[in-house]
Amino acid sequence: xxxxxxxxxxxxxxxxxxxxxxxxxxxxxxxxxxxxxxxxxxxxxxxxxxxxxxxxxxxxxxxxxxxxxxxxxxxxxxxxxxxxxxxxxxxxxxxxxxxxxxxxxxxxxxxxxxxxxxxxxxxxxxxxxxxxxxxxxxxxxxxxxxxxxxxxxxxxxxxxxxxxxxxxxxxxxxxxxxxxxxxxxxxxxxxxxxxxxxxxxxxxxxxxxxxxxxxxxxxxxxxxxxxxxxxxxxxxxxxxxxxxxxxxxxxxxxxxxxxxxxxxxx
Numbered sequence: 001x002x003x004x005x006x007x008x009x010x011x012x013x014x015x016x017x018x019x020x021x022x023x024x025x026x027x028x029x030x031x032x033x034x035x036x037x038x039x040x041x042x043x044x045x046x047x048x049x050x051x052x053x054x055x056x057x058x059x060x061x062x063x064x065x066x067x068x069x070x071x072x073x074x075x076x077x078x079x080x081x082x083x084x085x086x087x088x089x090x091x092x093x094x095x096x097x098x099x100x101x102x103x104x105x106x107x108x109x110x111x112x113x114x115x116x117x118x119x120x121x122x123x124x125x126x127x128x129x130x131x132x133x134x135x136x137x138x139x140x141x142x143x144x145x146x147x148x149x150x151x152x153x154x155x156x157x158x159x160x161x162x163x164x165x166x167x168x169x170x171x172x173x174x175x176x177x178x179x180x181x182x183x184x185x186x187x188x189x190x191x192x193x194x195x196x197x198x199x200x201x202x203x204x205x206x207x208x209x210x211x212x213x214x215x216x217x218x219x220x221x222x223x224x225x226x227x228x229x230x231x232x233x234x235x236x237x238x239x240x241x242x243x244x245x246x247x248x249x250x251x252x253x254x255x256x257x258x259x260x261x262x263x264x265x266x
Contacts, residue, residue: 084113205235
């Protein structure tokens with residue numbers, strides 16, 4: 001006959017086993033996000049082929065080209081994070097006196113890339129024609145610098161001759177490039193009351209269209225006026241304008257004031 005104490009022990013063991021078995025069963029975790037891949041894709045491009053970003057710009061340099069109208073180029077230098085990333089777009093916009101240049105990048109989404117920094121240099125011409133004289137700021141991906149225009153950056157028509165094609169004593173000894181058929185003007189200070197006048201000569205590829213003296217407008221006795229010549233480029237090649245400021249009745253000594261302009265005609 002089985003003792004009561006033994007029966008109680010068996011029952012207790014059965015109950016304990018049932019409790020242990022019930023603890024091994026776990027309901028599915030509803031917190032697991034089966035769409036995790038979809039969540040990651042939200043940072044990629046719409047077509048899913050590329051990942052886009054903003055280029056790292058370490059420095060910028062503003063180049064003012066020697067021309068008129070003035071041309072401004074911005075040289076941006078930086079680096080790309082790996083061998084697959086490349087420059088995608090360069091966008092420029094101006095708000096008042098501030099230029100904002102944005103340089104973006106792209107890289108193939110699923111491509112294995114060499115993990116090496118790749119330096120780059122990008123030259124960005126700014127649209128500065130027609131700007132008024134003043135100081136302008138340039139912002140390229142948060143790196144900033146500025147430049148100044150001393151005069152309005154626009155060509156005006158002066159009596160049928162482009163302002164860019166008007167040359168004065170300041171251009172003495174310089175060289176300019178023009179096309180066949182272009183007309184340019186030379187303006188030199190002259191004071192006939194002293195007996196001094198300009199004598200101008202040109203090579204055969206240049207033709208003097210007009211020769212005029214404009215008296216001073218100040219009304220002061222002995223003030224200087226302006227001597228103007230309109231000249232047309234008629235033949236290609238290296239042409240030249242030379243002038244001597246002298247009195248007609250005196251022999252030339254070589255110490256006279258002179259003017260020279262080389263014209264490369266295409």
